[in-house]
Amino acid sequence: MSLTFHWFLPTNGDSRHVVGGGHGTPATESGHDRPPTVGYLSQIARAAEDLGFVGVLTPTGAWCEDAWLTTAMVAQHTERLKFLVAFRPGFVSPTLAAQMASTFQRHTGGRLLLNVVTGGESPEQRAYGDFLDKDARYRRTGEFLEVVRGLWAGETVDLRGEHLRVEDARLVRVPDPVPEVYFGGSSPIAVEVAARHVDVYLTWGEPPAQVAEKIARTRASAEREGRTLRFGVRLHVITRDTAEAAWAQAHRLLDGFDPRTVASVQAGLARSESEGQRRMLALHGGSRDGLEIHPNLWAGIGLVRGGAGTALVGSHDEVAERIEEYAAVGIEEFVLSGYPHLEEAYWFGEGVLPRLRARGRWRHPYGRTAAPSAGAGRP
Incomplete structure (x- = not known):
């Protein structure tokens, strides 16, 4: 089975340092180093496309x-x-979202995937006019996906739900292909929503044993619904020709963490309502010590960044081995990133992917002879 790899577009800005933010915390000053212009983001996207990332x-x-x-x-x-x-499904009507997705598919030739984010932080949700509590937001997400799925199937949808109501909703043109739905959440109600409605369940990069437990729980819930899911993991990556060089880069990033910034970010994240964020914080406890929580799995990113807070760190061979370890517990898709995102895409794409191809674990999605996109260049 060929594993699937995705990269990340840093629409919060990019840097040679970690750009913090997320889960109720603002982006750190390092995000101004490389502003998220369309030109720069397009450069990252073209590099990802050429290297063999699917999305x-x-x-x-x-x-x-x-x-x-x-x-x-x-x-x-x-x-x-x-x-x-x-x-975030609470910010737009399900009928309009289904229409937006359909339009995106037609104008891009079917290149849309959807990552449904229910929203783990009530203060940020309220800033957007959403005053539901966390469990209610997940129930609304389930209703939202029920409507969207029906519309994409070409049905006329009527729903009088707990939070959403539509009458005689339908699309003039359905998307072709129907976008796959990605979703993450560690709480019991999040797992219920995933089991009923999504295609790919995403988890943040916990140690493989913890990921295996989460996969087993979610897979069992999906089986009770008569459904089968795929599973993916969200990780950062620091890969180099040698392990020493990779860890030197990790330590350079760590040395750049201002103690006041770490304290401020950790205080903000401690107030998070997200079960997944709580699990991320538990991996490092706010301390700079003991950050390698599993061989080649480093929790340092989570000191200054909300959400995904772990990175695979090591030589190209070591990172490839850790990826195979995650694959062994059921992970099929990897959503990766690194600082800065342009250069790190090349380190991974030219260092790790060829090793996985040699092991029969990956093939280029566009063929080995795919021509580079116009304007693509190496940093």
Whole structure:
């Protein structure tokens, strides 16, 4: 089985240092080093496309640019790369979202993937006019996906739900292909929603044993619904020709963490309602010590960044081995990133992917002889 790899579009800015933010915390000053212009993001997207990444994830929230608008612009500078657009279902009607997705598919030749983000932080949700509590937001997400799925199937949908109501909703043109739905969440109600409605369940990069437990729990829930899911993991990556060089880069990033910034970010994240964020914080406990929590799995990113806070660190061979370890517990898709995103895409694409191809674990999605996109260049 060929594993699938996605990269990340840093619509919150990029840097040779870690750009913090997310889950109620603002982007750090390092995000101004390389502003998230369409030109720079398109350069990253073209590199990802040429190297063999299937898609790129774009985040959502007050700390970054709007994912829908940004990816619609960047898509015009790529040919085959897909866009894993993160969006929050409480901020737009399900009928309009289904229509937006259908339009995106037609104008990009079917290159949309959807990452449904229910929203883990009530203060940020309220800033957007959403005053539901966390469990209610997940129930609304289930209703939202029920409507969207029906519309994409060409049905006329009527729903009088707990939170959403539509009458005689239908699309003039359905998307072709129907976008796959990605989703993450560690709480019991999140697992219920995933089991009923999504295609790919995403988890942040916990040690493989913890990931295996989460996969087993979610897979069992999906089986009770008569469904089968795929599973993916969200990780950063620092890979070099030698392990020493990779860890030197990790230590350089760590040395750049201002203690006041770490304290401020950790205080903000400690107030998070997200079960996944709580699990991320538990990996490092706010301390700079003992950050290698599993061989080649480093929790340092989570000191200054909300959400995904772990990185694979090591030689190309070591990182390839860790990827195979995650694959052994059921992970099929990897959503990766690194600082800065342009250079790190090349380190991974030219260092790790050829090793996985040699082991029969990966093949280039566009063929080995795919020509580089116009304008693509190496840093």
